[in-house]
Amino acid sequence: MKDFNSQIILGIDPGTHRMGWGIIQAEKRKATYLDCGVIEERKETKAEQLLALYKGLSALIEKHRPEMIGIEKLFFMKNQTTAMAVAEARGVVLLLAAENNLPVVEVAPTEVKQCVTGYGQADKKAVTKMVKLILGTDKLKVLDDATDALAIAISAMILK
């Protein structure tokens, strides 16, 4: 029977060539680690690249059946070309969420830091350390982008 207090959350750290993802099970405000990884693709055109990301994420959603998506909000970036490209990838993620009727929680970078470390200006090291502590994944070898995605999933659980 479905436990309505429990929810599977997919956190996504959007990127064009590397997209980190992390899946947690949220029970009230307790997060349990399920899986994580990075979708990495190098296609010739931007359109093919977005299609590859779309397919990779579709497969993930089909496999893990998340009930919510957490995604990082995009803020002012020094490199506008990169920012636009990441926003295009975000568009594909949001489209997939709507296609699968999944609610989306958008979290700002400072909110992610605040949620997992209690301090909005925390550095990357502190975020990594706290994600490991919260999820008990200190023995797992987790890539940076996937750690960020797990942090985003935890933040979505807290902020939803």
Add this chain to the structure above:
Amino acid sequence: MKDFNSQIILGIDPGTHRMGWGIIQAEKRKATYLDCGVIEERKETKAEQLLALYKGLSALIEKHRPEMIGIEKLFFMKNQTTAMAVAEARGVVLLLAAENNLPVVEVAPTEVKQCVTGYGQADKKAVTKMVKLILGTDKLKVLDDATDALAIAISAMILK
């Protein structure tokens, strides 16, 4: 029999709530007007909005079977939040192009002006006037966003 000198081009002026589109038939460098319009949607969430645009464009592609997509490149915009939202919509258009195996020609705003008026700093009025002249649509009542989309389609024909 398919005429390989002739090609149907769909031009898109990307936007989040209004997306202009224009379809031309390109024969060598001669453009003929086929159709144009604006997809206008107001959904509650950004994800649902992108899905509505996706569905609208899918229907257009199915109906008109374009062989190429022209889309405006995004440049520095004063309002970064708007720029990000337009980039997300662009991501959905590029995804659709890849799903339908359609080559994409991205054109900068100055290129569009250059292509249809011969002058990269031309104003909106000159662009509208020249699109009407090139396509012979002076008797058609065409919305602004659709005129831009037709100008983008003409530019894609020239720059491809």
